[in-house]
Amino acid sequence: MIAQGKEKGKTQVSRKTTDGGTPVEESSSENGSFLTDLGYRAVLDLLPCYVSIQDAALRILFTNSQFEKDFGPGVGRICHEVYKKTAEKCPLCPVQRSFSDQKPHLSEETVRLSSGEWADLAVYSAPITDIFGNVRAVIEMSGNITKLKENHKELAFLGQSVAVVSHDIKNILEGLQGGAYVVDEGIKDDDMKLAGKGWNVVKRNIADITAITQNILYASKKRFSKYQEIYLEDLIDDVVNLFEKKAEDMSVNLEVKTNPALPGVRVDPPGIRRMLNNVLLNALEACKADKENRFHKVTVRTDFYDKRHFMIEVEDNGTGMDDATREKIFKGFYSTKGDAGTGLGLHVVDKVVMGHGGRVEILTMPSKGTTFRVILPMR
């Protein structure tokens, strides 16, 4: 059986475990007598966490039932092969550390359950020593903290949102204030041409704040997608129409090429619309930022990707990106647009695509342009 030793955090093997692990010492305790009847094995099985005992080679000697339920049979197998389905040891293996310094350790690990799902675990290890103080095995107890980690990420996201939104709103306020001033001056001088120019600035900034508000709502709320069958062509025409004036102002030729053979697809139309808004805006901005004196164009394309997937592509011949930028753009709030961007748009794109069980491919080359390809499953 296993009994708690005197030294904090150390567990001592005091004598051989009987089947079911009935602890002889505790049987004399009246208060704990029901534990005797239950047995250690059963107590460990009741724990809503994973318990295992491992030897120095990380071979599993014992697991509780929660462990077996989520990872399958583990006894006789190597810890990381069961937890992570890999032949490589964890760099900060707490079990090995407990073997080497005879102390308890804690680490956070991302593991893969038998179901294929990934989970974040807080892993505690403690040495089990014999009467001579030699570590004979290490007991490991892991709690699933996936939900906690998600909450943590959401909190961090919220903090960043406040910062980027405040920055964006300052720019928009500047635009609204400046535009309103020009409108006032135009009216004062009876110069409707000037007032009209000021009004366009106001309208652009109203459109910007509308887009930001929609992105914030989309990014921060857990919304339920409402899937319905639609013809992509209609949705794409709607979105592209909204951008026609903007593209014209930026001297960018905007065109749509849809494959008429593409059947109706089941998507969440508001999500796809929001996603396409952001990708299109990025493509136009990439053309605007490109100072090479060339004819700029953005093409929106829909087509089959393979038998089970369709794709929506937005191709531009703007600035393009280098490999490092391409790697970074989906990491929260990375923007290539300096003062003009927050990175919130791509976060929303990522959220929509993930929600649809799809993926994104980015084909890009500096000074040549970018093709942003969203691949979604046919439903």
Place this chain on the structure above:
Amino acid sequence: MGDMRKIVLIDDNTDFLFTMSTFLSRNGFQTFTAEDGQEGLAVIEKEHPDLVLLDVMMETLYSGFEVCRKMRTEPALKDIPIIGISGMGDELGVKFDKERDGEYFSPDHFFEKPVDREKLLEKIGELLKK
């Protein structure tokens, strides 16, 4: 136009260039605009303005910081007053600190967007008197 004070505005936001240059020209200044740092420096060298209004965080070849540094190291331009402007404030940790950033980025004053027009005019008047 000969005795009008010249101000060069550099910002990659064309709406800001348009509205601010309208405001300044209606307050008696002759304005010149540029959408990036490189173009801005060329305008500054050509026009030799009385003051420069400069966006700090432009994602262009020469950022506002770069324009400022080049102006401060060029004997013919180093005494032209610079007012730095940005929408980035405390939230993203971008705030001008004269002591810390002085050597690298040394505008004479710094405004955050949305720019208080009255205070801007006051500050321009103050800097042009020097």
